[in-house]
Amino acid sequence: MKRLRFRTPQEGFVNVTRAVEEVLEGHTGLVYLFVPHTTCGLLVQEGADPQVAHDLLERLAELAPRFHPKDRHAEGNTHAHLKSLLTGVHLLLPAEGGRLRLGRWQQVFLAEFDGPREREVWVRLL
Template sequence: MRQSITTIGIASHGRGMIEITAQVCDWVRDTGMATGLLTVFCRHTSASLVIQENAAPEVRHDIVDWLDRIAPETARYRHDDEGADDMPAHLKSVLTGVSLSIPVHGGQPMLGAWQGLYLVEHRVRPHRREVVLHLIGE
């Protein structure tokens, strides 16, 4: 059994979903491990990770719009230290999560035909985000 770990940096352009599938798959391939378990972990409380459809861009826009309706900036929150989008970003992160576990087989994450990995940026302004990739396998 072996393991490998790395951190990838992702620049967001503000609220939205950024596909990271290719970066993750390339790294898994480069580890040389054929079978294992991949953990993808977002190191932030106002961004998150999801596995979602990667064929129709409308899906990404609808998800972001839905999250905005669930946790609107116009609501009254006690925590608003960094602006109106601060607490809604934390709530959206709670809903979507910061960690994913994905089986690896044949040197690739076992994603479905229409699945992609996304970092979801919940803040309005651009940020530099870090995602940790950890693979244990052989």
């Protein structure tokens, strides 16, 4: 298993597609990605238009606002845990000839909801 490290912003999507593909080295099969963190996620989304990421973050903020009167978590980052729950922490993707087989507009993103932080994405070739 390969561990990729990324420095993330306070909140946002970090495109990790190229970093993942650098690990593939001609691999054909499946690629399993996992983040061992509870306040970030992994997703496949459009990578060409940065407004998509902006819009998605805005909508997630509506679903899980930073401060909610019912939150009891001492660290005050329940919103980040909920966003991680919604996006998920793992992906299973096809690869062929060392490239991820994604749709025309698709890219792989590490979604940060409680940064800035140093994060890992674990990559296993299957």
